[in-house]
Amino acid sequence: MMINMNLFSILLMALMGVPGLVAKVQISWDGKVTAGFSTTFTCSSSCFPNCIYSWVLKGRTIKGSTLTWTPDGQENTVDLLCTVLTSETVVFSSAISVVEIKNRLSVQVSPTNTVPSFKQALDLVCHLAKSGDFQGPSNPIWFKDGQKVTPSDKMQLLQNNLTLHFDTPLPSDAGFYQCEASLQETRVLSLGYLLSFDPWNITISGPDIVFPGRLYEFKCLTSCTLNLDCTVKWQFKHFPTGTYFSVSGNVLKWIPSIPGTFQNFTCIAENEAAGRSAQNTKMVEVKGSPQSGSQAAQLGGLLTMIHSLGLLMLFD
Numbered sequence: 276m277m278i279n280m281n282l283f284s285i286l287l288m289a290l291m292g293v294p295g296l297v298a299k300v301q302i303s304w305d306g307k308v309t310a311g312f313s314t315t316f317t318c319s320s321s322c323f324p325n326c327i328y329s330w331v332l333k334g335r336t337i338k339g340s341t342l343t344w345t346p347d348g349q350e351n352t353v354d355l356l357c358t359v360l361t362s363e364t365v366v367f368s369s370a371i372s373v374v375e376i377k378n379r380l381s382v383q384v385s386p387t388n389t390v391p392s393f394k395q396a397l398d399l400v401c402h403l404a405k406s407g408d409f410q411g412p413s414n415p416i417w418f419k420d421g422q423k424v425t426p427s428d429k430m431q432l433l434q435n436n437l438t439l440h441f442d443t444p445l446p447s448d449a450g451f452y453q454c455e456a457s458l459q460e461t462r463v464l465s466l467g468y469l470l471s472f473d474p475w476n477i478t479i480s481g482p483d484i485v486f487p488g489r490l491y492e493f494k495c496l497t498s499c500t501l502n503l504d505c506t507v508k509w510q511f512k513h514f515p516t517g518t519y520f521s522v523s524g525n526v527l528k529w530i531p532s533i534p535g536t537f538q539n540f541t542c543i544a545e546n547e548a549a550g551r552s553a554q555n556t557k558m559v560e561v562k563g564s565p566q567s568g569s570q571a572a573q574l575g576g577l578l579t580m581i582h583s584l585g586l587l588m589l590f591d
């Protein structure tokens with residue numbers, strides 16, 4: 276049974292002899308939750324006769340109204356559940372929070388924005404962003420595609436193992452690199468870096484010429500792996516006019532409405548942590564008779580657009 280009510284009603288019902296009550300449960304914490312840094316979560320409620328708190332985090336149950344936790348960088352989000360019950364009865368109430376975890380530890384190519392090539396030596400660095408008063412990462416170990424890296428003649432560990440150095444990179448060195456290092460007391464797994472020696476290529480599939488009133492699909496095709504090595508976003512100087520427009524990841528759908536116009540779609544693939552990005556633009560011409568696109572249709576289109584705007588969209 277779940278009961279949400281304020282303290283006043285609880286007291287009132289207590290006076291009326293109701294056996295046990297729990298008010299709405301709230302989970303709160305200060306600041307951002309960051310891998311390697313501890314955060315104290317507080318669960319609060321009001322109960323009659325008194326509250327008993329417990330948490331569930333990553334399958335573990337922890338008792339008490341506060342929970343102090345240091346994420347280890349293994350996940351981007353966790354579900355945090357707090358359950359409150361009273362000592363008298365089985366009455367309880369719970370709240371769940373989806374906690375987003377930042378990770379300041381990453382693998383970066385050094386110097387930054389170097390495009391890896393077979394012609395020159397390369398350094399990968401286990402890097403802690405905005406370390407401030409905190410000590411930098413220590414005792415790093417390296418992973419390539421999830422396997423621990425063993426140094427060799429061609430690949431050396433430098434600067435207390437914070438740098439992975441390749442004298443002459445080989446095609447077999449391409450892969451997904453992560454470091455795991457101590458930040459204060461916790462071992463933290465970094466964000467990854469995809470080492471590849473070709474610049475990413477991006478193409479946008481779909482027609483170059485479109486007609487009003489028909490549905491067209493454009494797909495951003497990338498040589499990087501979506502949502503692993505890179506994320507994709509669409510960009511356009513002028514919002515596309517039409518009766519329907521939607522963006523979902525690398526797929527853009529559009530029903531154009533105004534003939535005689537041009538629309539440019541730019542797709543950008545990027546990996547912010549690795550400092551890599553690539554983009555491509557497709558110019559699409561809307562052809563057909565001017566009668567086929569009406570003002571009313573455009574207005575309807577605008578509402579659809581607002582409804583379907585994705586997070587990955589960006590206006591220039």
Ligand SMILES: *[C@@H]1O[C@H](CO)[C@@H](O)[C@H](O)[C@H]1NC(C)=O
Binds near residue numbers: 414415436
């Ligand atoms: C660096 O890595 C090597 C081999 O993996 C290890 O033996 C050594 O103890 C590490 N040094 C530090 C400072 O972490």
Ligand SMILES: *[C@@H]1O[C@H](CO)[C@@H](O)[C@H](O)[C@H]1NC(C)=O
Binds near residue numbers: 478
């Ligand atoms: C990237 O370029 C290569 C060679 O030019 C080509 O074979 C491949 O299909 C391209 N990939 C994409 C996603 O455009």
Ligand SMILES: *[C@@H]1O[C@H](CO)[C@@H](O)[C@H](O)[C@H]1NC(C)=O
Binds near residue numbers: 537556558
């Ligand atoms: C679209 O891009 C081309 C170059 O790629 C540019 O010449 C043209 O002016 C752009 N059109 C619009 C409507 O932005």
